[in-house]
Amino acid sequence: MTAPAGIVKARRSVAGRILDFFGRGVVNVVLIIVAVFWLVPTIGLFLSSLRNSTDNSQTGWWTVFTRPAQLTIENYANLLGNAQFMGSFVNTIAITLPATVLVVVIGSLAGYAFAWIRFPGRDWLLIVVIVLLAVPLQVSLIPIARLYGSIGLFGSILGVILFHTAYGLPFAIFLLRNFFTQIPGEMLEAARIDGASEWRIFARIILPLGLPAIASLSIFQFLWTWNDMLVALIFTNATSQPVTVAIQSQLRQFGANIDILSSGAFLSMIVPLIVFFAFQRFFVSALLAGSTK
Amino acid sequence: MSASGLAGQAQAGRESVGVLRRRNSRPPLSGGRRTLVTALIFLAPALFLLGVLIGYPVVYSLWRSLFDASGNVFVGAGNYLTMFTDPATFLSIRNNVIWVIVAPITCTILGLIFAVLMNRIKWATAFKLIVFMPMAISMVASGVIFRTLFQENPDLGAVNASLVSIHGWFSGGAAYPGARPRENLDITLQKDGSILTDSAVRAGSEQDFPLVGILGTTLPDNAKTAVAAKSAAGGEITGTVWLDFVTGGGGAPGQLGDHKKGLPGVTVDAVDSSGAVVASGTTADDGSYAIGGLKSGSYKIGLPASNFTQGYAGVSWLGPTLVTAVIILAYIWIWAGFAMVMIASGLSAMDISLQEAARVDGASEWQVFRRITAPLLSPVLIVVFITLIINVLKIFDLVYVIPPGSSLPAASVIAVQLWTVSFGGGNDQGLGSALAILLLVLVLPFMIINVRRFRMDRER
Numbered sequence A: 001m002t003a004p005a006g007i008v009k010a011r012r013s014v015a016g017r018i019l020d021f022f023g024r025g026v027v028n029v030v031l032i033i034v035a036v037f038w039l040v041p042t043i044g045l046f047l048s049s050l051r052n053s054t055d056n057s058q059t060g061w062w063t064v065f066t067r068p069a070q071l072t073i074e075n076y077a078n079l080l081g082n083a084q085f086m087g088s089f090v091n092t093i094a095i096t097l098p099a100t101v102l103v104v105v106i107g108s109l110a111g112y113a114f115a116w117i118r119f120p121g122r123d124w125l126l127i128v129v130i131v132l133l134a135v136p137l138q139v140s141l142i143p144i145a146r147l148y149g150s151i152g153l154f155g156s157i158l159g160v161i162l163f164h165t166a167y168g169l170p171f172a173i174f175l176l177r178n179f180f181t182q183i184p185g186e187m188l189e190a191a192r193i194d195g196a197s198e199w200r201i202f203a204r205i206i207l208p209l210g211l212p213a214i215a216s217l218s219i220f221q222f223l224w225t226w227n228d229m230l231v232a233l234i235f236t237n238a239t240s241q242p243v244t245v246a247i248q249s250q251l252r253q254f255g256a257n258i259d260i261l262s263s264g265a266f267l268s269m270i271v272p273l274i275v276f277f278a279f280q281r282f283f284v285s286a287l288l289a290g291s292t293k
Numbered sequence B: 001m002s003a004s005g006l007a008g009q010a011q012a013g014r015e016s017v018g019v020l021r022r023r024n025s026r027p028p029l030s031g032g033r034r035t036l037v038t039a040l041i042f043l044a045p046a047l048f049l050l051g052v053l054i055g056y057p058v059v060y061s062l063w064r065s066l067f068d069a070s071g072n073v074f075v076g077a078g079n080y081l082t083m084f085t086d087p088a089t090f091l092s093i094r095n096n097v098i099w100v101i102v103a104p105i106t107c108t109i110l111g112l113i114f115a116v117l118m119n120r121i122k123w124a125t126a127f128k129l130i131v132f133m134p135m136a137i138s139m140v141a142s143g144v145i146f147r148t149l150f151q152e153n154p155d156l157g158a159v160n161a162s163l164v165s166i167h168g169w170f171s172g173g174a175a176y177p178g179a180r181p182r183e184n185l186d187i188t189l190q191k192d193g194s195i196l197t198d199s200a201v202r203a204g205s206e207q208d209f210p211l212v213g214i215l216g217t218t219l220p221d222n223a224k225t226a227v228a229a230k231s232a233a234g235g236e237i238t239g240t241v242w243l244d245f246v247t248g249g250g251g252a253p254g255q256l257g258d259h260k261k262g263l264p265g266v267t268v269d270a271v272d273s274s275g276a277v278v279a280s281g282t283t284a285d286d287g288s289y290a291i292g293g294l295k296s297g298s299y300k301i302g303l304p305a306s307n308f309t310q311g312y313a314g315v316s317w318l319g320p321t322l323v324t325a326v327i328i329l330a331y332i333w334i335w336a337g338f339a340m341v342m343i344a345s346g347l348s349a350m351d352i353s354l355q356e357a358a359r360v361d362g363a364s365e366w367q368v369f370r371r372i373t374a375p376l377l378s379p380v381l382i383v384v385f386i387t388l389i390i391n392v393l394k395i396f397d398l399v400y401v402i403p404p405g406s407s408l409p410a411a412s413v414i415a416v417q418l419w420t421v422s423f424g425g426g427n428d429q430g431l432g433s434a435l436a437i438l439l440l441v442l443v444l445p446f447m448i449i450n451v452r453r454f455r456m457d458r459e460r
Helices: A002-049 A053-058 A061-065 A074-080 A083-116 A122-132 A138-151 A157-180 A185-193 A198-209 A211-227 A230-235 A243-253 A258-278 A280-289 B008-012 B014-023 B032-064 B078-085 B087-118 B124-136 B139-149 B158-171 B323-348 B353-360 B365-393 B397-401 B405-411 B414-422 B429-459
Strands: B187-189 B195-197 B209-212 B237-243 B267-271 B277-282 B288-291 B298-303
Touching: A002 A061, A002 A258, A002 B087, A002 B124, A002 B139, A002 B323, A053 A258, A061 B158, A074 A083, A074 A258, A083 A122, A083 A157, A083 A198, A083 A211, A083 A243, A083 A258, A083 B032, A122 A157, A122 B032, A122 B429, A138 A157, A138 A230, A138 B032, A138 B414, A138 B429, A157 A211, A157 A230, A157 A280, A157 B032, A185 A198, A198 A211, A198 B032, A211 A258, A211 A280, A230 A243, A230 B414, A243 A258, A243 B139, A243 B397, A258 A280, A258 B124, A258 B139, A280 B124, A280 B323, B032 B429, B078 B087, B078 B429, B087 B124, B087 B323, B087 B365, B087 B405, B087 B414, B087 B429, B124 B323, B139 B158, B139 B323, B139 B397, B237 B267, B237 B298, B267 B288, B277 B288, B323 B365, B323 B397, B323 B405, B353 B365, B365 B429, B397 B414, B414 B429
Parallel strands: B209 B237
Antiparallel strands: B187 B195, B195 B298, B237 B288, B267 B277, B267 B298
């Protein structure tokens, strides 16, 4: 009875190998097609940004393959000389960096308190933070527009920074608190016995050991704030608007200005793409750590 | 979800940390009041910002949603009723429902397929980066990308350009919009767009169609120099359809020669006295045609209007009917990578000895996947799915950016409608607040799930 089983098994493995070979080929082909579909949109935008407005209004970007002479960096040169657009670029940086730093600093302080200071009501407060994780930021738009209007923050970069900081905090606290609780308690205990203050423990033990989580949070918050449009659309004006809002306002005349749109959009993508490719690992960790936002 | 995947180095010492903490169950800081004060100092900035920018707005929105646009007249649930009776607002809610049904499930399934297949290729890292990359791009930039891709003009929009060229391969691409007959040759352009002989032609004779009004450069590549058709047999009518125009001038009007081009693929009908088409033929590459099988008698010969209608010009992707589909496609382009990365990390954290044991026992790959991998993966799949649902409920940027102004109302979702009614000209912050509360209510179940998951995590 064992012999037929053996034959069957051998046959299966030969068939299996053949299948495997074809399977591998098919998988490769399928994934190459998928990769092409995922790449073409971005490549199309990039090639459009390298053609002048006349070419862009008459033919598609794929004609560069038959007529490479049309490639030009004219659009980028124009853009760099466009004071308003470059101003919006500066605004994006002026919003993103402080919003990221503030979230990291305030989030670490709170994360430490939640992880290592026992105070009455701690568990309830933590549950409040977790509830806040999923609050849609749209809820705050109308009330905060009113509030900012009455205290003179409407249209200011500071207002946008504070808004992004607040909406970044629940995730920051959640992520950092979870990470900080994994730091060995004996280290903190030893420091306390040596008479170190809470500040000292925070600065000398928690922050250095929490660096991987802080890096993940920073990357995440940076990309989030850099790429935001909605908050800036409402709370900024023509002089304080970031690059996303500047591009958005160009879309109203779509068709006549693909040169500005494509080069502007591509320029706005460069920084996030560099950050993404350089720190991809940290970005993934942040997503894994709190995929609820 | 805990930070489990996160802490490479902390993970190793994790179990021992747990033991340590259980032993050190006394409060790390002694002195209740001092502890509270210290905690408050650490928490104060966070609590202040959360309270002012999230806590207060929730309460204010609830209250504000009970008043009308002016904010002075109490309307109770009026705004909540308007939400479902105002056509534009109701449409945005309906669209959001479509989004929630379609987008998260598609992203999750694609992510799962990519993550599983990715294990079998050697360039997995490159593939992962390519599909994941759109996550780094702003939705505005993605919107510009998709708006450009799906432009209606097939000369500019890549998608319609591809469709038109694929369509061209299958239909032969015979369309000659704007063609009309040479004057004074007994053939006339009819009102319905067809071209017909004025008088009937006897079976067994010839009928030519010299046409003008089209550019020589728009002829299909297979068009050859026109030649006179072979003379007709008994039950046959033959002839040639050609472009009666010589580039650069010259040539005799209505006469073949001078390298005039034939028009391939033109349908030619023989019409009897009652107006019915009794037989038809199609022109060859040199423009000649032959209609056979005719009873003796006279027929009018015509070129039906279908030869001269505008050719296929692609699909109106950004029009009101299809624009939501295009925006969802853009969303999938961005978020499938998220699902893929999450699921891939779930797969790699999995102990594969079970799968190997099953393979040794002769289970097929599909059985292994269905019976072992998928069930083990379900917690990750659920997390991905929930994250995407929360995300899709509040979708704004893509919907605001991709549609041209004329189809924005048709594409609207709750968040866009909220913006429109309270900031974008509607000036009704009562209805806007009610929509904000609706969004909050819609994510409420997921907040509860988050809290429960967190509690379960801690009890473990």
